[in-house]
Amino acid sequence: MQLLEDRITQDGKVYPGNVLKVDSFLNHQIDCDLMTQLGAEIVRRFDGENITKVLTVEASGIAFAFAVASLLGVPMVFAKKSQTNNLSPNVYNAKVVSYTHSTTYDVRVEKEFILPTDKVLIVDDFLANGAALTGLADIITQAGAKVVGCAIAIEKGFQDGGKIVRGQGIRVESLAIIEKMTNSSITFRN
């Protein structure tokens, strides 16, 4: 999506270790108008899928997920991250390995908020190694609901996540896919 690629080119900063900082508009300060336009493009791409719920994980996915869910007119659920092992019988739980922080955490959703009849769109700001998405898809499957697909703002195309999630048969729509980045240039996949 040209609008997002232009914004990344203009305001994104690349740091060592393949870190892309887009916190002036996407995940610390939020450009609400941009987010709504990204949401509208996601709604267009998933037209006809009869989505009943949007699922994301706290915290940086929430604004984008809210924009998408608002436009779809469906509830948005955000999974909570937890490092405790206290499991409740009322909660779906999946383990996620964070390569960024070299830790493992759980993502959790109260069972009452995902029903077997739900058609769920997963939304997140970033797709890198795919661990968070895989965890969320696992929760939807545990609930007996349908994974409609994943809607992503920025995919790091040079990491494995996109390949892994698509390899599980899940439709992934990323609004900008970065093929390669250096501290002086960012190249997008066509």
Added chain:
Amino acid sequence: MQLLEDRITQDGKVYPGNVLKVDSFLNHQIDCDLMTQLGAEIVRRFDGENITKVLTVEASGIAFAFAVASLLGVPMVFAKKSQTNNLSPNVYNAKVVSYTHSTTYDVRVEKEFILPTDKVLIVDDFLANGAALTGLADIITQAGAKVVGCAIAIEKGFQDGGKIVRGQGIRVESLAIIEKMTNSSITFRN
């Protein structure tokens, strides 16, 4: 605000320790349409204040803050919680005592996202002891910006936060103020 009070009465659950669970519409599963209506009421109450930015703290304040900021047409910034002591010179930092979890954490905002010219509205889903709001107001003050006020969905009127924050001369607008709650009834302040 009648709409929110009715929803709390209908779907809120009271648990021992003065816990009010509203996670079916406010802070786990989000009713996006309700959130937008709450946002519109906040915009109405702060009309004429020329707000330039909305500030909240991750994670459960983000959806409400996004709704408010979208309607105002201004950026939304969410402060990040951190338990590390690594401070960066590029970051505003304030300490927050969490009575709920008996811990202390830091809230942090990159300095570039709050400017001395900003008029900032603080938005959060809950006001109980006021510690998070006080931390956010502290950050705005460190930036030399103006605290326009606090916009809250649910205030626990039987806890001290409202009194403390208002006592600092900060305008607080809460859409529902709970005077008293038991497991069979919730009473709102007029």
